[in-house]
Amino acid sequence: MKKIAVIFGGCSSEYAVSLQSAYAVLKNRNGTHWEAVMVGISREGRWYLYEGVPERIPEDTWEAGDKCYPLTLCLDRDRHGFLVCRGTDGWRRKKTDPEKETGVSLELLPVDAALPILHGRNGEDGTVQGALELAGIPVIGCKTLASALCMDKELAHRVAASAGVRVPSSVVFSKEERTAGMARARELGYPLFIKPLRAGSSFGITKVMEPSALEAAVQRALEYDDLVTAEEMIPGFEVGCAILEEKGKLVTGEVDEIELSEGFFDYEEKYHLKTSRIHVPARVDKETAGRIKRTAKAIYRALGLSGFARVDLFLTPQGQIYFNEVNTIPGFTEHSRFPGMMRAAGIGFSEMIDRLTV
């Protein structure tokens, strides 16, 4: 039976979301053709082999028990796996007899592939993918370059634009360039969106309605990244398209739609849907749904994605489609958009996980 490392947690502001996504993947998988090796990364970035019950993952108590062993990637490409330290002291040398005990014993844990279920920085951004590729471990999902590209909202826009897709006008600037950057941002008009260039789950994003609110919004975005992007607001509503790649063929889910009653799709709305609703399928005609799917596939190809991804777009009242962003590792909880779109197209959660992991 294949062994697949399901990697969860991560040194990211989206650590908690990853725990929920990974748990759903572990609970819903069929379990007949692969065995899950649970690899947890703490908020601080410590890697562990986790051998406890999956239920402790979403509760965030997985690291506290005695079922956690320090682990690291084995960079020897022929071994394609991890090195685990099962000694009670972890990486530390045994204190009982410091003269004799000078090392730790490491056990090799080979795997056939890795499925990173990590969101945001240090996980969805190509860093973990690069490390896995270097270690000779096949990655399920997007590879290093595409993951890194999609993490950078501006670069992803540029590549999509070069493939003929409409993107919002934007201005990127650093902390040092903020005065000039804000002046250029004002030219975009209001409302405008101020975002950290590389983050997720709407962290650090503000919809700026008037000039007096701009500075505080920039300050907030700078708490999440040292680069900020200012984007013109695209009117209309948000639509998404889930894509699953099988032997090079792209399978799309039903297009979904976010109905907002106020503000924007911020953290509260994403995870608690307080005032917004998600419609699957989207309330659009067949022709429009078809155009959205074709645009999403064109973006998928232009950005060099692989395995799976959720492409987020805006649909204007005039029927124009704009690219917003790609989530290379979208939320995978049972209530998340990617599984919802696949389910609406007749592919249930377990089947979706099965199809990802064959």
Ligand SMILES: Nc1ncnc2c1ncn2[C@@H]1O[C@H](COP(=O)(O)OP(=O)(O)O)[C@@H](O)[C@H]1O
């Ligand atoms: N240019 C824009 N026009 C209209 N709404 C936007 C724009 N950019 C972002 N938003 C709103 O903000 C939300 C979060 O922005 P997004 O770029 O998707 O960041 P994240 O990676 O955190 O999800 C979107 O889902 C949407 O509701």
Ligand SMILES: [Mg+2]
């Ligand atoms: Mg988004």
